[in-house]
Amino acid sequence: MKKFTSVITTAGAAALLAAGMGFSGAAAAQNDEGLSDSAKKGKEIAFGRGAGNCLACHQMKGGNLAGNIGPALIAMQARYPDREDLEAVIYDPRDKFGDQTIMPPFGANKILSKEEISNIVDYLYTL
Helix, strand or coil: CCCCCCCCCHHHHHHHHHHHHCCCCHHHHCCCCCCCHHHHHHHHHHHCCCCCCHHHCCCCCCCCCCCCCCCCCCCHHHHCCCHHHHHHHHHCCHHHHCCCCCCCCCCCCCCCCHHHHHHHHHHHCCC
């Protein structure tokens, strides 16, 4: 009798995660109720296709056309209980992940200001 092993690819896992997280498109993306002004700005930057563009690589609740290159942005406060650690990863991920990381050094390359990174972290902490 043959044994079959189930393999879930990154794309498959991302699709399952998206389905389980309840990504519901525009309705979820517009639900800003309860967010601070800073978190609203951070969400705008993260979802925007300009400087932040987090959705190019990451999945986030409410995000459309999300990428699957980076990890899903869920439980961020639990994953990064020290806010400065998360800010540092966004500022220059090479310090934590090495020079081979494909995440852009948003702060080090002046793509985002420290205030914009702080706004993004405020938003990510709501996920």
